[in-house]
Amino acid sequence: MVIPELVDGCNLKCALCPNRFRHQTMDQMSVSTVEKVLKKYRNRWMDWFSWGEPLLHKEFVTIANMVHHTPSRVSTNLSHQLDDGKFEALDKFRVVLVSISGLTEDVYGIYHKGGNFNLVMENLNRLVRFRKKPIVMNWLSHKYNRHQHEMCREYCEQHGIRFNPTELVCTVQESVDGFENELMQFPKLKKTGRRRCRILDWIPIATDGSYLLCCASQNVKIGYTIDDNVNEEELVKAKMNTPLCTTCREKEYWRMYW
Numbered sequence: 001m002v003i004p005e006l007v008d009g010c011n012l013k014c015a016l017c018p019n020r021f022r023h024q025t026m027d028q029m030s031v032s033t034v035e036k037v038l039k040k041y042r043n044r045w046m047d048w049f050s051w052g053e054p055l056l057h058k059e060f061v062t063i064a065n066m067v068h069h070t071p072s073r074v075s076t077n078l079s080h081q082l083d084d085g086k087f088e089a090l091d092k093f094r095v096v097l098v099s100i101s102g103l104t105e106d107v108y109g110i111y112h113k114g115g116n117f118n119l120v121m122e123n124l125n126r127l128v129r130f131r132k133k134p135i136v137m138n139w140l141s142h143k144y145n146r147h148q149h150e151m152c153r154e155y156c157e158q159h160g161i162r163f164n165p166t167e168l169v170c171t172v173q174e175s176v177d178g179f180e181n182e183l184m185q186f187p188k189l190k191k192t193g194r195r196r197c198r199i200l201d202w203i204p205i206a207t208d209g210s211y212l213l214c215c216a217s218q219n220v221k222i223g224y225t226i227d228d229n230v231n232e233e234e235l236v237k238a239k240m241n242t243p244l245c246t247t248c249r250e251k252e253y254w255r256m257y258w
Contacts, residue, residue: 007052064089197254
């Protein structure tokens with residue numbers, strides 16, 4: 001999977017997202033870099049997002065027209081003022097993922113810090129009217145929203161949306177302030193017998209065209225860019241030789257995700 005990051009930053013600071021803690025440059029991938037990605041990986045499945053919000057890109061409509069007819073997905077939090085042109089652009093992608101983890105304002109705000117629930121639902125309804133291709137609702141399931149699980153499933157069925165609930169891989173303790181990311185605790189790692197992290201085969205690309213270690217460490221570059229004549233085997237080798245990847249493989253931290 002190829003993962004070009006269109007925008008290095010997001011307008012939200014969701015509870016378990018690394019954007020709450022890392023420096024966000026808000027840099028945007030240039031159209032010329034997008035052209036290079038498409039030239040090299042046009043026939044590969046591409047996710048035009050990682051931890052950033054693609055709709056913040058000032059040339060999003062232009063890029064959407066460029067990726068038309070390629071196997072591409074895009075993900076958005078929909079917490080923006082969007083014109084008809086943005087909705088038409090979203091329909092250029094084969095799949096649109098929408099991140100919503102609450103069907104009422106109070107529950108939505110537990111995870112999606114800084115989002116505008118009423119605007120999100122208004123945009124979702126507009127997206128349903130505009131879109132002819134699949135819409136997937138990514139629902140991160142935790143103990144504070146689990147009571148709305150079936151309500152959300154019914155909503156998705158009524159509106160032709162695919163419901164994609166995902167159980168969070170960590171537990172979150174309560175404090176005097178409620179839902180606190182700083183107190184998250186990962187479960188004990190399970191030994192599945194699989195010894196290779198499948199993220200190694202992913203190809204994350206930073207906004208400047210640099211290859212990244214993986215989507216879970218989006219600021220770690222591995223010494224190559226989209227301009228280099230490097231194959232996927234060499235990219236994997238470069239990743240495995242980085243101290244961070246070496247430690248992760250030794251400790252099998254990647255099992256937290258897979």
